[in-house]
Amino acid sequence: MGKSLTHKIIEKHLVSGDIKPGSEIGIRIDHVLVQDITGTQVVLHFEAIGLERIGAKVAVCYADHNVLQIKPENMEDHLYLQSAAKKFGVWFSKPANGIGHQIHQEHFAIPGDTAVGADSHTPHCGGLGMLAIGAGGLDVAVAMGGGEYNFVMPKIVNVHLMGELQPWSTAKDVILEMLKRVSVRGGFGKIFEYTGPGVKSLNVQQRVTITNMGTEMGATTSIFPSDEITKSYFDITGRPDDWREVLPDKDAEYDERIELSLSEIEPLVALPSLPDKVVPVRDVAGTEIEQVMVGSCTNGAYADLKAVVNIMKGKHVHPNVNFFIHASSRMALEKLAEEGYVTDLIKAGVNVAEPTCGACIGSGHVPAPGSKSVRAINRNFRGRSGYKGDEVYLVSPETAAATAIKGVLTDPRTLDMEAPPSELPTNIRQDNPNLIAPVSVAEAKTLEIRRGDNIVPADPKDILSDTVAGEVLIKVEDDISTDHIMPASAEILAYRSNIPKISEYVYHRLDPTFSTRTREKGGGFIVGGENYGQGSSREHAALAPMYLGIKGVIAKSFARIHQANLVNFGLLPMIFKNKADYDRIDQGDELIIENCLELVDRASFTVQNKTKSFSFETEANLTARQKELLKLGGLLTYTRQRGTARK
Ligand code: MIC
Numbered sequence: 001m002g003k004s005l006t007h008k009i010i011e012k013h014l015v016s017g018d019i020k021p022g023s024e025i026g027i028r029i030d031h032v033l034v035q036d037i038t039g040t041q042v043v044l045h046f047e048a049i050g051l052e053r054i055g056a057k058v059a060v061c062y063a064d065h066n067v068l069q070i071k072p073e074n075m076e077d078h079l080y081l082q083s084a085a086k087k088f089g090v091w092f093s094k095p096a097n098g099i100g101h102q103i104h105q106e107h108f109a110i111p112g113d114t115a116v117g118a119d120s121h122t123p124h125c126g127g128l129g130m131l132a133i134g135a136g137g138l139d140v141a142v143a144m145g146g147g148e149y150n151f152v153m154p155k156i157v158n159v160h161l162m163g164e165l166q167p168w169s170t171a172k173d174v175i176l177e178m179l180k181r182v183s184v185r186g187g188f189g190k191i192f193e194y195t196g197p198g199v200k201s202l203n204v205q206q207r208v209t210i211t212n213m214g215t216e217m218g219a220t221t222s223i224f225p226s227d228e229i230t231k232s233y234f235d236i237t238g239r240p241d242d243w244r245e246v247l248p249d250k251d252a253e254y255d256e257r258i259e260l261s262l263s264e265i266e267p268l269v270a271l272p273s274l275p276d277k278v279v280p281v282r283d284v285a286g287t288e289i290e291q292v293m294v295g296s297c298t299n300g301a302y303a304d305l306k307a308v309v310n311i312m313k314g315k316h317v318h319p320n321v322n323f324f325i326h327a328s329s330r331m332a333l334e335k336l337a338e339e340g341y342v343t344d345l346i347k348a349g350v351n352v353a354e355p356t357c358g359a360c361i362g363s364g365h366v367p368a369p370g371s372k373s374v375r376a377i378n379r380n381f382r383g384r385s386g387y388k389g390d391e392v393y394l395v396s397p398e399t400a401a402a403t404a405i406k407g408v409l410t411d412p413r414t415l416d417m418e419a420p421p422s423e424l425p426t427n428i429r430q431d432n433p434n435l436i437a438p439v440s441v442a443e444a445k446t447l448e449i450r451r452g453d454n455i456v457p458a459d460p461k462d463i464l465s466d467t468v469a470g471e472v473l474i475k476v477e478d479d480i481s482t483d484h485i486m487p488a489s490a491e492i493l494a495y496r497s498n499i500p501k502i503s504e505y506v507y508h509r510l511d512p513t514f515s516t517r518t519r520e521k522g523g524g525f526i527v528g529g530e531n532y533g534q535g536s537s538r539e540h541a542a543l544a545p546m547y548l549g550i551k552g553v554i555a556k557s558f559a560r561i562h563q564a565n566l567v568n569f570g571l572l573p574m575i576f577k578n579k580a581d582y583d584r585i586d587q588g589d590e591l592i593i594e595n596c597l598e599l600v601d602r603a604s605f606t607v608q609n610k611t612k613s614f615s616f617e618t619e620a621n622l623t624a625r626q627k628e629l630l631k632l633g634g635l636l637t638y639t640r641q642r643g644t645a646r647k
């Protein structure tokens, strides 16, 4: 029987395990991506493991989130990262070069290669035929050192695309349609592999929009074949020799199949505050809007911005609207400037901001209470924009521009003009002054790392004790994201490399007393609902609770990366066997688990609720490797004990 594209790439990179859904495998990693708000921890872990030089084929550190350097700590982090990158053999992408995923696409991506990135949108390069997976920083540090990346083999879902997008319907609407069908939980344990005749109607930039935002379904990753269309993109980038054809077998077998007719997709919008609350734009057209944004790694590319230019040219932003754009790469901005289009945008009243994540992660342009913000980005978890009661709508760049002109949510099909095509730039220069190459091993030995006062790692957790006890310190509902657990925003992002300091902000927006209470109680448990820890890869959502003394999380289900992060930092990720037990527990209840070491081996925990005098059963999805590392207190100690990350 024929093989899927995913299967072929995994087979080529397999180091351990069997390629069977549900069993743990280890693969060799070619590319490692880190960024400025996860990267400081990655480098600290890399140093703590005792590594001195990368083992992956290529590693790049992108300074993309804290580009505005709002606080001195941001630049301190950048200096640490830049000096460490040079020494350890990592490329460094300077602030203002743009967002890592897009830069990787332009300069480094190679079809058929594997990648892990300390960022949940790493699947972006799946649009060029790479197997690219987001992971927590500790897993990424191990892979950067040349160690295998371990994950549970997902099911492979074939998304069979038919037809062609109609005017004004976009790749963003395709992924919103997928979210509508599948939901933010529907991608658990799955890889979405796109095939079918519709694939050839999508250019590379449209494909990466789809794979990038596949993350919002909770998928392990998403992938497109690398075909003639991909080849033409590599010609544009001036890297024709880096292109490879990577296709599934004609008779490839898949675990599941979804059929999607591109021709039937219309402009869609995700309502506040989840990416799967998707309805047609026409259903909510007319809603008054105060702020519009186009940008992020999903929608900030040349093709997205050129569509905005085509719509805005000769028109004005509505007087009640503040419209700003963040290009996702400096190259996109440079190209648009060279072609005179930046002038068109400025004349139309668009605020052309820096190429950075910026407002996507709540760094600037924070919406006012009672205002509505329409954004061509990927996530709208409540509070992520920097204001805890925010109302953020997710749309395509075309719908965003139409809305900016009209001042109300607008179906772009109602504009009196032809739909702009998705246009790629004519060329992408490889000569990039913002990409700094690493130095030779000999020169690296002479270099010092610049380590400012903000670089404060946490000690690894002690080995697991046989009795684990404590209070339920917070009980939260379904779909809690890592933005709720460890909020972002400019103020808090300054402390990503300073664990004692950032731990003061755990659950800050939901309950500002959480950190102090947890410290005073000497730690305890968190109780969560379904899909606990969805969203970002930020390991701080496990590391900072660990620092405060949290011992475990009991939830109805976990998001993939967060569950791995909990285990990596020695926290027990327990799942209610009977979901109704969730209702029997309250904040303040005293819980105790005895014989923990034996229970880890069984991956099944009996928890006694001492306050309410009953016991309940929980289980954990743990692989044999994870059981071992949990007992040792986490992946860092486990990796150190094995001598090296290289296996
Ligand atoms: C995000 O989009 O939430 C981020 C900020 O890029 C995160 C990374 C982080 O929080 O460090 C992600 O997606 O992993």
Ligand code: SF4
Pocket (backbone or CB within 6 Å): 065, 099, 119, 121, 295, 296, 297, 298, 356, 357, 360, 361, 378
């Ligand atoms: Fe940056 Fe937003 Fe993309 Fe995360 S989702 S990498 S914050 S642009």
